[in-house]
Amino acid sequence: MSETVNNPEPPIERYSVVAKVFHWVSALTIFGLFGLGLWMRELDYYDPWYQPAPDLHKSIGMLLVVWILARILWRWKQSTPTPLAHHKPWEVKLAHAVHWLLYLGLFLIFISGYLIATSEGRGVYIFDLFEFPALIPPFDQQEDIAGFIHEWGAYALMAAAALHIAGALKHHFVDKDATLKRML
Amino acid sequence: MKFNLKTITAASLLALSSQLWAAENYVIDTKGMHAFVEFKIQHLGYSWLKGRFNDFSGTFSYDDKNPEKSNVKVTIKTASVDSNHGERDKHLRSDDFLDVSKYPEAKFVSTKVVSTGKGTAKIHGNLTLHGVTKEVVIDAVEVGAGKDPWGGYRRGFTGTTKFAMADFGITKNLGPASTHVEMILNIEGIRQ
Numbered sequence: 531m532s533e534t535v536n537n538p539e540p541p542i543e544r545y546s547v548v549a550k551v552f553h554w555v556s557a558l559t560i561f562g563l564f565g566l567g568l569w570m571r572e573l574d575y576y577d578p579w580y581q582p583a584p585d586l587h588k589s590i591g592m593l594l595v596v597w598i599l600a601r602i603l604w605r606w607k608q609s610t611p612t613p614l615a616h617h618k619p620w621e622v623k624l625a626h627a628v629h630w631l632l633y634l635g636l637f638l639i640f641i642s643g644y645l646i647a648t649s650e651g652r653g654v655y656i657f658d659l660f661e662f663p664a665l666i667p668p669f670d671q672q673e674d675i676a677g678f679i680h681e682w683g684a685y686a687l688m689a690a691a692a693l694h695i696a697g698a699l700k701h702h703f704v705d706k707d708a709t710l711k712r713m714l
Numbered sequence: 715m716k717f718n719l720k721t722i723t724a725a726s727l728l729a730l731s732s733q734l735w736a737a738e739n740y741v742i743d744t745k746g747m748h749a750f751v752e753f754k755i756q757h758l759g760y761s762w763l764k765g766r767f768n769d770f771s772g773t774f775s776y777d778d779k780n781p782e783k784s785n786v787k788v789t790i791k792t793a794s795v796d797s798n799h800g801e802r803d804k805h806l807r808s809d810d811f812l813d814v815s816k817y818p819e820a821k822f823v824s825t826k827v828v829s830t831g832k833g834t835a836k837i838h839g840n841l842t843l844h845g846v847t848k849e850v851v852i853d854a855v856e857v858g859a860g861k862d863p864w865g866g867y868r869r870g871f872t873g874t875t876k877f878a879m880a881d882f883g884i885t886k887n888l889g890p891a892s893t894h895v896e897m898i899l900n901i902e903g904i905r906q
């Protein structure tokens with residue numbers, strides 16, 4: 531392809547420290563929010579966490595939105611490491627498709643979560659410090675529709691994350707290449 | 715067999731008058747929304763939480779001479795529950811409470827009206843909620859009746875009743891102060 535011929539710069543081999551921090555903080559936060567979301571729904575009404583847990587889920591979720599937006603902006607301005615030379619075209623394509631699914635899932639969850647929290651036209655509180663306003667006028671059955679998308683979007687995201695992890699582990703343990711190591 | 719106009723008119727007048735003598739039929743004014751189906755339940759024993767059902771319909775008949783011949787029927791769409799808090803409403807619609815996908819309607823059908831004084835009555839009937847039908851008694855008070863400014867005739871009542879949610883298979887624990895829910899119906903009917 532002309533791209534490789536005309537590109538005078540050497541391929542980037544490793545992920546930068548910023549990329550690693552973005553990646554691992556996102557990963558931990560996303561799994562944490564998934565677990566918190568599952569757990570908080572089962573709490574008894576008199577459980578001390580019945581109110582704080584959803585507040586925490588919303589606060590961290592809103593911060594994750596900012597974090598992911600910053601990550602995308604940052605990524606946009608950078609060149610990302612090139613796939614390792616021996617990666618097969620289908621592997622590269624599949625990896626990219628899963629990356630897109632991860633971002634798509636995240637945004638579905640972000641938007642639907644925000645719509646659940648603002649379904650009555652009131653804003654979302656972030657750690658009781660700051661209220662992010664409800665920007666979209668409430669519509670009919672908002673909390674039900676958004677709730678459905680939020681729940682199934684989260685399961686779908688976990689499925690995509692499982693593929694992502696399976697890919698990383700396959701490269702590490704089966705192919706024994708540096709794919710995973712360069713993100714560590 | 716042939717009917718002439720006179721017999722038809724006479725027959726329909728007769729039918730109409732007998733209906734008028736028997737009872738007046740009313741349709742609850744949900745079009746102009748002069749009717750409210752509300753509920754209240756204690757929160758922790760410290761305050762009242764109020765909410766309402768926005769989508770319902772109903773009819774009643776009223777017999778001035780013979781109030782005990784009156785009857786009422788109200789059907790409520792459970793998904794229209796509204797407590798002014800989206801996340802709570804979503805929870806109320808879930809299988810912890812109303813389970814609206816399984817039980818989309820609740821209804822009250824009166825079985826017996828017992829007059830308890832001028833303009834007051836106990837309306838016995840079957841309440842179907844959460845798939846369970848049980849008898850409840852509504853304390854009803856007539857608020858007023860008369861012509862409206864637009865050529866119609868209206869009559870309105872307030873009715874209240876109280877029941878344990880567990881009686882209708884709603885067993886989610888909300889604490890000892892919050893086992894019973896009170897229903898408040900304010901209905902205005904337009905005479906047909």
